[in-house]
Each structure stands twice: as structure tokens, then as C-alpha cells.
Amino acid sequence: MNNHSSSDASVSHPANYVVGPYIQPVLLAYLQQGGRLSALADAASVTDLWMINPPKKVIVGEYFRLFLSASDLLQDPLLGIKTGQNAGLESFDVLGQALANVRAKSLTLRHALQQVMALERLVHRLGTSRIESEGGNVRFLWRANFQQHKAARLVCESVLAGIIHLAEQLTGRLIPVMEVCFVHARPADYHAATYQQGFRAQCRFSQPHNSIMIAADVLAWPLKHIARPSVVEPYAGQVVEQVKNQLGKTLINSPKLPQIAAIRGQSERSLQRQLKQQGTNYQKLLADVRLHHAKDYLQYSNLSILQISQLLGFKEQSSFNHFFLQGCGLSPKKWQEANRALTVSRHLK
Numbered sequence: 001m002n003n004h005s006s007s008d009a010s011v012s013h014p015a016n017y018v019v020g021p022y023i024q025p026v027l028l029a030y031l032q033q034g035g036r037l038s039a040l041a042d043a044a045s046v047t048d049l050w051m052i053n054p055p056k057k058v059i060v061g062e063y064f065r066l067f068l069s070a071s072d073l074l075q076d077p078l079l080g081i082k083t084g085q086n087a088g089l090e091s092f093d094v095l096g097q098a099l100a101n102v103r104a105k106s107l108t109l110r111h112a113l114q115q116v117m118a119l120e121r122l123v124h125r126l127g128t129s130r131i132e133s134e135g136g137n138v139r140f141l142w143r144a145n146f147q148q149h150k151a152a153r154l155v156c157e158s159v160l161a162g163i164i165h166l167a168e169q170l171t172g173r174l175i176p177v178m179e180v181c182f183v184h185a186r187p188a189d190y191h192a193a194t195y196q197q198g199f200r201a202q203c204r205f206s207q208p209h210n211s212i213m214i215a216a217d218v219l220a221w222p223l224k225h226i227a228r229p230s231v232v233e234p235y236a237g238q239v240v241e242q243v244k245n246q247l248g249k250t251l252i253n254s255p256k257l258p259q260i261a262a263i264r265g266q267s268e269r270s271l272q273r274q275l276k277q278q279g280t281n282y283q284k285l286l287a288d289v290r291l292h293h294a295k296d297y298l299q300y301s302n303l304s305i306l307q308i309s310q311l312l313g314f315k316e317q318s319s320f321n322h323f324f325l326q327g328c329g330l331s332p333k334k335w336q337e338a339n340r341a342l343t344v345s346r347h348l349k
Contacts, residue, residue: 011061018063018124020054025086029079030070043069064151071154077189080154081198084161110219112170138219141211153184156210161198172224174248174293176300177201179213197252200311202302215300239274247289254313257282291327298336305332
């Protein structure tokens with residue numbers, strides 16, 4: 001039996017599956033781009049009801065067919081990245097529950113990733129992960145079980161984007177990734193800006209592993225406790241945190257007050273009033289969020305200052321330099337050099 005037919009048999013084996021909720025990020029990413037559920041059901045040879053209420057376990061072959069069909073219908077080879085960005089705790093079944101428990105205990109990102117490695121086989125049989133130390137950095141490696149399958153690019157990009165997105169949900173902070181590696185070759189449709197926006201890091205292809213490298217210090221970041229939102233009216237302090245969260249997700253697009261208000265389903269005036277009651281305003285929150293993420297990127301990522309300024313929504317690097325100098329009293333370059341020296345010194349002790 002050749003490798004291709006062997007792979008086909010393997011993805012059809014009942015022992016190789018993903019849990020039902022795992023297909024939801026694919027559907028969300030597909031629908032967000034205007035895809036029709038009925039067209040996807042026909043292309044993937046399933047029913048609308050199967051997608052809305054999937055079985056407890058979905059055979060890997062069916063999952064791959066759904067993923068490939070959605071990508072083909074949208075003519076979007078980057079659907080994997082967008083799928084990962086839609087991953088949430090609810091997508092991971094028992095693992096999601098375990099991660100929610102870790103967060104409730106106020107533990108760290110390292111504890112959360114350890115839970116991922118310990119329990120991922122209960123969620124899917126797509127691959128396995130491990131963590132390796134590299135000096136002052138750590139590498140999260142993911143070994144795909146079906147690396148030669150046609151769907152491998154979509155799956156690997158969705159898994160790594162999903163890990164980053166999940167870490168950001170758990171910590172309430174954008175994760176400054178240093179490097180992302182893929183086993184698959186650089187795609188013919190590769191656009192650096194699109195991948196940079198998706199992973200906020202340098203992406204390398206044709207590598208010996210699928211992996212994400214981050215600074216070891218980032219693993220010590222505490223997980224953020226998320227208060228249960230009020231059904232009637234969120235308490236005032238929660239509004240500020242929610243706006244900061246929404247700003248963090250949309251910085252690259254230079255979000256304006258009307259956009260954030262629309263996302264929240266309220267008027268500009270209503271949002272302004274709520275923020276004023278908390279002694280703040282939209283521009284101050286935007287500046288705070290930008291400065292906070294700028295420091296994380298400068299200290300823990302390998303992105304250039306120009307790339308960081310773009311991710312933070314600045315049209316010109318000179319505007320970012322001026323903004324940062326006003327907020328920190330140092331230029332981005334000098335602040336980066338000083339803080340990286342402190343980090344190296346701490347690790348050498």
C-alpha cells in the first residue's frame with residue numbers, strides 16, 4: 001500500500017477523531033466570510049444538522065473534508081489561520097473545562113500549556129505537543145500525525161494560531177511570539193503581511209517541526225480571572241476591561257470609538273458616559289493598551305520596531321517613536337536594549 005492510500009485509511013479509522021465541538025472554529029471562520037452552511041454541507045457530504053449538532057466524535061477524515069471544502073468554497077487558503085483565531089475554551093471539550101479550572105486557580109500560562117499536553121489526546125488525534133527550553137526561551141512543538149495529507153497546511157496553521165489565541169484568552173494579553181515554524185513549504189500564495197497579522201511573528205517554512213517560540217518569562221504570566229458578565233448591565237469596572245480587551249484584538253486596524261461602540265452594541269455617547277464615570281476616556285485607554293503591548297513586543301518578540309508599530313496601528317514608525325518616547329521617556333530602541341539587558345542578567349543569575 002502506498003503512502004497516500006495508507007494515509008486515507010488512517011484518517012478514516014475510528015480511533016482517529018476530533019471531538020464534536022472542535023469543528024466549531026472552522027464553521028465560524030467560514031461563516032464570518034459569508035460562506036453558506038448549506039453549500040458547505042453539500043461539499044463536505046454531510047447535513048446541515050450534522051454541522052449544527054455534530055456527533056460526540058468526528059472522524060479525522062470527515063474533519064479534513066469539512067476543512068478543505070470550506071477553504072475551497074471561499075477560495076481562501078488562509079482559512080487555517082482564521083480558524084485558529086476563532087478557537088475558544090468551548091472548542092476543546094474536557095480540555096477547555098480543565099483550562100477554565102486552571103484559570104480559576106490563578107495559575108500561570110505554563111500550567112495551562114502543561115494541561116494542553118496532558119489532555120489533548122482527549123480532544124483530538126491530530127497530533128501531539130511538547131515543550132523544550134532554548135536558553136531564555138521555550139519552544140512549543142506540535143507534531144502532526146497527518147503531515148502528508150492535503151489538509152496538513154490548514155490544520156497545522158489552525159493549531160498554532162489556536163494555541164496563541166487560547167493563550168491570549170487565558171492571560172488577557174497579546175502573546176509576543178518570537179518565531180513560528182512550519183514543516184510544510186512556503187505557500188505559493190504567501191503574503192508576509194497576512195501571516196504577520198495572523199501570528200504577529202516571523203514565520204519560517206520547510207522546518208523540521210511545527211512550533212512556536214516565546215520568551216520563558218511569558219510562561220510565568222498569570223492567567224486572568226474572567227468575571228461572569230451580568231445579564232442586565234455589566235458593572236462599571238468590567239466595561240473598562242472589556243474595552244481594553246476589544247482594543248487589544250483590533251489594534252492593527254487603528255480602532256476608532258464608533259467601531260468599538262458598534263462591536264459592543266451600544267452608542268458612542270453611551271460608551272463615552274460609562275468610561276467617564278470610571279475617570280477615563282477612549283483615547284486614554286487606547287494609549288494605555290498600545291503602550292502595554294508595545295513593551296511586551298519590544299521585550300519578548302523578534303519583530304522589528306517598524307513591524308511592531310504596524311501591529312499597534314501606527315501608519316508611520318516616527319509616530320510610534322514619538323508616542324513611546326512620551327509614554328516611557330525613552331525611544332523604543334533604547335527601552336528595548338535596556339530591558340533586554342535586564343532580562344539576560346536575570347537569567348544568568
